[in-house]
Amino acid sequence: MREVSYNTSRSKAAYLFIAPGSAIVICLILYPIVQTAIMSFTYWYLVMPKKGHPFVGFDNYKDFFGLTQFPQMVKVTLIYIVAGVLGKMGAGLGTALLLNRKFWGRAVVRAIMIIPWAMPTVVVCVLFMVALDPTYGMVNAILLDLRVISKPIPFFLKPDLALVAVIFVEIWRYFPFIAVMLLAALQGIPQELYDAASLDGAGVFRKFARITWPWITPVWYIVLILQLVWTVQEFELVYLITRGGPNFGTQIIGVDVYLNAFRFFKMGTASAEGMFLVLFSLIFAVVYFGFIQKRQETV
C-alpha cells in the first residue's frame, strides 16, 4: 500500500513538472496545427464570407492541387530543398573543416563568417538584389570588366537563373549556422586519434572517413533534419527577392501560402497548403528517426 502511494505521488509530481512545458507546446504548437487542419476543411474565403465557416471537405485541397502552377511549384520546392540543403550542409562542413585547422587570423575569420547568418534577412535580400542587378549590380560589372561575359546576366529575369540565385542566397545566408554546429562537433574529437592514425599511415580522406565522420555524424543528422524542416518552410527570402517569379520560376509552396492567405484572402486554401508542408516535414522526420533507431539497434 505504501509503495503504491509512493508511486502515485511520484507520478503526480512528474505530471506537475511537465505541465508548464506541455501547456506551452499545446498552446503554441499543437493548437495552431489543429486549428490549421480544421481551417483546411472549412470555408475561409474572407472577402466572400459565409456564416459559421461551413465544412467543405477536400475543396480547399482540390483548389490547391488544381492550381495551374501546382506541378511547377512542387518541382521548384523540391529543387530548392534538395539543392539548398545539400549546398548548406556541404558549405558548412567545408567551412568547419577549414576553421578547425590552425591558421593566422582564424579567430577573425570565425567572427566574420557569422555575419551572413546574423544579418537581418531583409538586408541580405536587398544586398543581393542590388549586387545581381543587370544595370547597377556589382557582380555583372566585375564580370563585364574581366570580360567573362559580353553582356549583363539578368539573374532575376530568367526562371532558371532566378532559382539558382535564390538557392545561392539561401546557402550563403544559412551555412554559417551549420559550420558553427559542425565546428563544435569537430572540436570535440581528440587529437590523439588523428595522431595515431597518422602513425598508422592514414591519409586525409581515410582520417575523415574513419575518425571525423563517425564523430560528427550525430550532430550532422540533427542539423540535416533541422535544415530540411526549415527549408521546407522557407518563405521570407524567396518572397523578398523574387516574389515567386519570374513566371513562377521560384514559386515555392511557402510563397504561395502567403499569397493565398494574405493577398487573396483564401485562408482555407492557404491552410491546406500549410498542412501539405506539415506532412512533407513529418515524412522527413519519420524517415530520420527511423534511420536513427536502426543505427542505434545496429550499434
Add this chain to the structure above:
Amino acid sequence: MKRRKAILAVLIFLTCLAGTLNAAPKISLVWYFWWYADPIRAASVDYEIAEFIRQNPNVEIKPVTISNEAYWDRLARDIATNTEGDIVTIDTGGGVNAYYNIREGGSFISLDKYIKGYKLPDGTSLEKDLMLMDQMKRDGRTIALPFIWFCAPNIAYRKSHLKDAGVNPDTLKTWDAFRNAAEKMTVDRNGDGTIDRYGFGHPTYAEDLSRWWHMNWLWTAGGGIFPKELPPYTPDKLIFNSPENLFAVEYLAGMTKKTSPQGDQKVFTLLPMFYEGSLSMMAIHIWTVALIEKDMKPEGSYKSDFGLMPFPAAVYKGATKPPVYVFWSNPVAISTRCKNPDAAFKFIAFLHGEEVQKKEGVTNAPTNKRVFDWYKANFPDQARFVEISQRYESRITPDIPQWNQVTHIIQESVKDSLLGLRTPKAALDWAQAEMVKVLK
C-alpha cells in the same frame, strides 16, 4: 517645520489628484495610412494631426504608418483579426469591397447619419461640396469620405531631350509617334557601346503594375478586364485576352525592349533616372509632379525643362482611340470596431475642410470643390495635370471581392510579357483562364 512640509506635500498631492480626476478622459484614435515615407506628404499629415488636436484637445490621433507594399496585406489581416485602426485609409482603385466584406455586416460604419446636414466651421457641406461621393457607397450606404483624389496618366518629359532629338511634343499624339520619339531619344551619348539615355520608362515590377500603370494602356486600345469595366462581373464577360489588349501589351513590350532600361524596373528606380536625366519620358500621375519639382536635376531645371503632355491615343485597325484615364481616391473610413465613432467622424470630416485640403494639394487633387480656384492659383502644374486628365474619359477598375487575386494575375501576365518571359498572347491567355477560375 517637518509637520508643515508634510501638510504641504499632502495638499499638493490632493490638488494634483483633483486635477486628474476632473480632467476629461482623452479619446485615442488610431489612423492607418501608408504614405509617411514621402516627406512632402508626411509634413501634411503632421500638420493635420497637430491642428486637429489643437482644436480638439480631448482627442489624440495616433498615426500608424505602414509601407505601401505591406499596407494592403496588413489591412486585410488586421480587419480579419479585429485589430485594425479606428480610422483606415482605403483606395478606390485598389478595391474597397474586398476589405469591406471581410467582416460580417461590413468592416466600416455607415456615415449617412453623420453626413446629413453636416457643415464644417469653414462652411463646407459634406453632402454638397465633396466630389467622388458616389464612389463611397456600398450596400446603398456611404462608408467613407473621399479625402484626396488622383488621376493618371499624363506623360512627363524633359524638354531639352526632345529638343536635342528634334521632336516636337505637340506631335506626339499617337502611340506610333510616341514610340518613334522614344526610339530617337534612346541613345549612347558617350560612345561606349551602352545606352545611357532611355527614351521611355515603364515599371515592370509586378507590385507597381496596378491600375494606374497599365490599365489605361489596355483601356485606350479598347480593351480592359470587362467591357468598359461595367457589371456584370461574370466569367463569361471577361475580355482580358481580347485582340485589343493583345495589341496594347505587344506595343508596351516592344517599347520596353527598345526604349526602356532593361530588367525588372520599379517606379522608384525610374523616377530618379528621370530626375537626373537618363530617362526622357515616362507616364506619371498627379502625386509625382511635386516629387519631380523637388528632385529634378540640375537644381532649378524643373521650371525650364519639365514638360507635361496628354497620354497619346491608340490607333487600332485604322481607328483612333482617345486616351482613357483613371481617377481614384484614398478615402478614409471608420472601422465598425471603433469605440468612439463620433470623434472619429469629427476627424475625418476635418480632413475635408478647406485648410487641410489646401495642404494636401501639393501632391494630390483636393476633393473639396470650394478650394479648386485656390488650387489652380497655387499649384498650377498639378491643376494643369487635372485639367488635361478631365478632357478625356475616365474609368476605375472593377471593385469585385476577388480583385486582389485578379490584379495579381494581371500584374504577372503583363510583367511576363514586358520582360519577354512569355509571349503576350500566351500571357494574356493564361491570365484569362486564371481569372475565369477565380470568378467561378
